[in-house]
Amino acid sequence: MTPEVTVTGFLPWSLIWFISYLGAFILALLYLAGVKNEKVYGWGSVTTIALSALLATAAAKEVFSKGPIYSLYAKNWVPWLNVTLGTYLDGLGVVMALIVSWLSLLIAIYSVKYMEGDWGVQRYFFFFTFFVASMLLLVTADNLILMFIGWEGTGLASYALIGHWYTDEEEYWVGVPGRKALGQPMYFEPSHSGVRALMFTRIGDIGLLIGMAVIFLITGTFNIPALASSASTWMGYLATKGILLPLLLIFSLGALAKSAQFPFHEWLVTAMTGPTPVSALIHAATMVKAGVYFMLRFVPIFFAGAYALMHTNPAAVEAARQYFTIMAGLGAVTAFMMGTMALVSNELKLILAFSTASQLGYMFLGTAAAGLLLEEGYEGLATGVAAGLSHLMSHAVFKAALFLIAGWLIHVAHSRFIDPMGKYAKYMKITAVSIWLAGLSLMGIPPLSGFFSKESVLHAAEEAHLSMGYSLGVITAALTAAYTFRMILRVFHLEPYDKEKWHEPHEAPGLMLWPYTILALVSLILGLYWTGTGKAIGEAIGETLSVGTPAHLVVRLTTGVAVVLTLALASIGIVWALYVPMKVDFPRLIREKTWARVLHDFLYDRWYINSIYYWIFVSGFAGVAYLLSIVDFGIDAFYHYAIPVLFALGAAGLRALHRGRSNYYMMLYIYFAATLLLFIYLAWG
């Protein structure tokens, strides 16, 4: 089933990720050597990433023409764990590498201008490059350990870049300063957001690690192709022991956390404290897709395992089905939940962040749904997985564009809120066109790429008979159209809410303008040429581990598609009607009407989930820590007060026996001699 694999040495293909690590390393050395010139770092970073991108492109050519490549370092890196230094490039890996490297390149160029004059620019580009390398390693690693290293590397870079402005000036916060929900603050400093991101993802990563450990113990390898070909064996073994489902879920915790799926979605929204290019790259286009990549990689493997066990081990099949259903359900819930939050947000990047999590939910839904198509065999699987991948790709492109545009808008508005923004279309023609292109793609309007990919996802859910997931997906499609349209409408066309703070904007400088314009256009081109794009992705999936069958990503105009499209257009219409002809004064409505306020606050405060987490985990653990510190005090008092006092009393008591009178001593002496005699008598009676 797996196509013929070309095996090469470590060079050249492992350079895809290695060269970026090298770049990051050199940047670090330059910093230590005292080089301060920021251009060196910016363009140094761009150069390395460009090299990676070119290599990825060359690799893609190879893979598409000749099939998968396995680039392997001759010696075992970690002999004990059988960990190799290898790069496995199949259809999925190479498409991911392409997306990651080229997007990174564009965003790096944008960053050169965006970060100009920033006091931490050297650190920024170091972590940026480090991130790109880690992400490329993640998607091309031949084994789980290497993937985990990339995985954690992206986490580290994400932590560092979210907290890039760790001095925590108010302009870099997320949320309205002073706002509280259920008594918990709803505003987050960059350094706080960094810790949040790290904690949320770290918790998931431990799950991933546990899963890896168990699978390794059964199979004796971390090698992904080897795990794929032995899937039925180890899955069958786990199913016989009755732990397949919990294990798969634990294994997938890392993916859920990384891709900000409910209940781990909270970290992503506050990650917006990072510089906007970082949000575009890491928290929209690439890193958060790591979880989706994980699903794209492992759903086929789990599928293959379950498929092989279809007739011999019903327990395994049942567990796999439950797993796919749960993952799809989580995706759908996330998509819906985050969509509702985006509706009321007034922070530009936050709207996009909600939207990102929501769209990630789609990808989970589609990919997990693919696994459920067991009866349809590999063809069904391929189509579902291809749907997930295609949405990943189109989302990466348009969301990166949107974020990059947002970066510029926030710059010109001197505010992260959309209230002081408005009528920007008049001043920024190209930007307006770009945001419309990208926005329409997000809304799922044909002929943009987002339309096709989203429909493919929904199609997969429908095929898998996930009625709840499908319904939520459809509702979310409408929500998506509404919030995206509202955002563009308010920023680019309507009068600003907060007129006093409005500044006259101007078009972005070329280095920033062109990256997002290109991305918006790409989004359009991919859509226009969907027959080609879809085919390419379908073929790529055909070259993917455990899939082996090309997918057919052709969207036909079915009733379903019509309904979704109509709903999207209708919601656009409603938003338009509310804002333009009816001129509803939303702030006043919220102030005056209780129902409106309750609903608004519920959504604005993110369903109060954040507050609940803080009560349970932050306050809860703080409480436990307080109790434990009392316990610690008790332990300390026992050892360092009670015991010494006891001994001191004993010492004083024993010394008090020696009162210094001879007759008294003689009495004691004779008394004890007699006692000893008595004892000996008793013993030797």
Next chain:
Amino acid sequence: MEAGIPIWWISLLLPLFVGLYGLVDREKGKPLAVLSLIVLLIPGAALFYYWITGAVTSAVVDPVKIDLTRHGIGVFYLFVDGLSAPIVAGISIVTALVALYGLKYMSVRIEEMREAGETPPGIGVYYFLYNVFALSMLAMALSSNLIEFYFFLEVSLVSSFLLIAYYGYGDRRKISLLYFIWTHVAGALFLAGTLYYGINAGSFDIVKITSSGITYVSPAYTVLAASTKIAASLIIIGLFIKMAVFGVHMWLPYAHAEAPTPISALLSPNLIGIAGYALARFAIPLFPGIFQSLRDYLVILALTTIIYGGLVALRQTDFKRFLAYSSVSQMGYLLLGIATLTSYGIGGAMLHYLSHAFGKAVLFMTAGVFITELHGLRDIRKMGGLARAYPLTAAAALLGFMHLVGMPPTLGMWSEVLITIGVMKAYSTLSAPGLVALALALILAFGVSAAYAFITMRRIFYGQLKDYLKELGVKPGYEVFDYFKAVVLLVAIIGVFYFVAISPVMASLKPASELVSSLLAG
């Protein structure tokens, strides 16, 4: 393999000579610091060579041995195998670099004490005690015999006690005494159990060294008599006290917080971890049956220690005391790995020793940077925003924390991976609810570590510069990049280096760990 030259004896004697030179020349720190750096690096460098050549995979034995078999003791070898290699590397590298670090720190400290009207012994005495302390720890890791181990254990205790008593902070008279008593109690319990083994086995040798490598001398008893259990408990409790496991950790926060910082950087990761090593090297081969019956309790104790230490650390306001509790928590990881009784877990624990050695040394040295340069600043509440003023120190501290948390690209990841595999292997027969509970427990434990690490990173380094610091004149660019900070960063970077160059370490760790775990099979 027998080494061509008595390399391990040289590694022990040279620091002693340097130390004695310190007694002669009492006020000149610089040559002593440099000499200490060089001689303490020798075992690390030698080990690195043996790693590369693969000799450690069996064992590298010093040709000079002391045969006391006729005197009821056994043979004193000095040797390194895969199990002790991470320990030796950790001790060598950390003690060497901290020796250099201590030059500036201790000069300032002694000056400060003299200004306060005290009369601490000069820096020469410091380097004498320092070198004795370092070599005794090294010798413990090189020992093949229980009495040999105990011998150096007590030497390390006396030297570190004097270092605290002479140069410590706070109520150092009381704290040094407290440190001595508790760890001496630990040593006494260990010795009591050891004697029992000696009586039964006829000597105190733990391993038999042959040309093909080492084999464990199997205990003379197979049936677990009541007194065997008592002996095992004595050894285990003794090592637990030394290791500061939850419940008997009471002495550690005082000693490690109030010791002069270079000594904290040795005490915390190096010394207490040796007790963990001794569990794997001595206690398990002596009492495999006992360990098997105690496994679940030990795992629970380990997890408790991790979580307890981590959460109590979070409430500390003193940077060094925070680090001390963090060490308690980290010892939980060592115990967790060992308690699994699997080769992965045991190997992971040894590797964690090394990564903790790097990480915690870096963090204590970071604390020392602020103590030295910011007028004894230790209160975390007065810190904040230090990253802009001290970017390189902050980078080193971040790497230090990553070692503790187990994030790549630091060595900590490998130990985390191995320990996790070990735990899952030990509990490979769990049912679904058990698996979920275990996973949650692990997530909680690792999560707490990440929490205290990164929350503290934020408290110290991020945010706006606190007023207290502004008044001191701290501002961006305040950091001077001298050798003092270079060594801090260097230790952190060596941790990253070992992450990459893990091959030879793992190659030798595997057979050694498997040798230990094979004793448990029966």
Next chain:
Amino acid sequence: MIMVESLVYTILAISIVTPIIAMLTSRTSKIIPGLTWLAVLLYAITGLYVYTNAPIQLYGGLVVQDKFTAMLILAISLAAAIALLAAGVEPAYWESSPAYYSLLPLALFGTFYLVGAQDALVVLSAWLLVSVISYVLLALPTEKESRAAAVQYIFIGALATLFLGIWVAGDYVVSSELGRLGFSYTSLTPDHFSGLVLMAFLAAIGFKTGIVPFHWWLPSVYSKGNGYMVGVVTGPIKIAFLGLLTKVIIAASASQLVSGQIALILAALAVLTMTYGNVAALTTRDFQKLLAYSSIAQVGYILVGLTAIAYLTPARSNPLLQLALAGIAIQATAYGVAKSALFPVNIEESSLDKLRGLLSGNKIAAASTAILLLSLLGMPPFLGFWGKLYLFYSATSYSLILVATALINSAISSAYYVRALRDLVSPGGEVKPRPSITIALVLAATVILILGLIGPLYVAALS
């Protein structure tokens, strides 16, 4: 044989001629101390000679010197030398100075018979000789307190001698029945009479060596007596009594029937003695008192080794017996040497608060004190470590619990040893020790360190 006898009698002669020479020469003459030194040297030669020619039978077997006793004799001469060194020229200024210089050789003469005695009457004679010398020595210095201590010592000592008399009598009753010479205990049976005899011995020797509960006089006498004299009484003289104790226990437990019970009694006494000494010493701030209680505890450790001996003696071939004997020899040496150097430190001031930093003026003396205290605590690489190791090691064959108790006791003792060490070696303070005391400390520490480094060789030396 002749050689040994002539050596010992020369020592006796020195002690007899010293007062006469003192009458003829001036008070500060170097001849008198010189003669005493000669006696100590001769005694050391005696020890070496005995060691190389062991076993040596004297007086038809009434006195037997073997390798074990040879090592004790060497230890005694070492401790005596250190005590003599520490006192320096000071005794020369006492009105009774010739007494000091003549009694010291006489005491050495007595100890020779004490450690070698194989017969109860020999024990009695040597005992009386050595006891009276200790009384007189303690009463020699002019301070009132020291003399009061001596009087107390004599009072209770008389009582102890009474018990010794009971033992001698009982021993002769048994041996005349058997018609043989030497300790009668080789065929001891567990009956009431034997019990009385054993009790009498333990009570008597318990008084001399400070075994709880017969130790009552010890803390007051040791803490009030003159440091130099206490150094002699607790150093060379006590080593001899410990030798006697060991010999009698070996003889008594030869019988399979009683060895177990004797071991049990000794174990109980050991636990009592160690614990009492260690706990009582814990909080005192008086250095001399601390040393006094620590002396009790140290004897407790020796009792642990004796327990092993009692338990193992019926099985003669056991190599652990050698280890236990080595342990006792080492521990007695380490104890005697350290104590005879440490007690004189209290000559001027015995409060730890005042002694703090006392030695900072003299780094070498400080380091030496530290070594002696650490050796008493049982720290490697000092001699005390090997003593405790072998004592406890051999006792493990009897009971792990006893050994654990002993080790925990030893750990507890670190509280007062280390506190004293910390105070004495911490910087600050202005008083400097007298040069003679410094020299004694350095010599003692050097011996403890060197012997510590070759500690295990003791075992080989015994076999």
